[in-house]
Amino acid sequence: MSSERSWRYEAWNEVCDADALWGPLVALRPAPEQAFTRLRLLGIVSLFGVFYGTCGAFILAWVHRLTGWPVPPPAIWPLGLTATAFVCGEITFLRAWNERARRLVRREAWLVSQGKAESATER
Numbered sequence: 001m002s003s004e005r006s007w008r009y010e011a012w013n014e015v016c017d018a019d020a021l022w023g024p025l026v027a028l029r030p031a032p033e034q035a036f037t038r039l040r041l042l043g044i045v046s047l048f049g050v051f052y053g054t055c056g057a058f059i060l061a062w063v064h065r066l067t068g069w070p071v072p073p074p075a076i077w078p079l080g081l082t083a084t085a086f087v088c089g090e091i092t093f094l095r096a097w098n099e100r101a102r103r104l105v106r107r108e109a110w111l112v113s114q115g116k117a118e119s120a121t122e123r
Contacts, residue, residue, distance in 0.1 A: 012096035033104040049082025
């Protein structure tokens with residue numbers, strides 16, 4: 001892996017490891033050595049997209065009521081935000097997370113094969 005890609009992946013992983021950015025969804029985040037599946041990503045961005053998309057739809061409905069400006073149908077916002085978040089997650093942090101998980105699992109397998117496996121208390 002190139003050093004630039006490695007640097008980008010490390011930057012994404014630092015962001016993904018921040019508990020504060022996950023908020024109430026922190027329990028859905030996998031362990032660092034566990035792969036981040038597309039199904040898990042879809043579940044997380046669905047919760048995120050539906051909540052914030054619905055909030056956005058209410059705000060736009062309120063703006064429409066005050067100004068009369070036309071707004072898209074309310075279902076567009078949650079679906080659009082979910083789809084956008086899924087695509088962005090797929091091309092950014094999902095790759096970085098899974099590369100780190102692959103490296104950690106590979107390192108652990110190598111340590112086991114060398115008889116140098118870390119115990120659970122050392123981690």
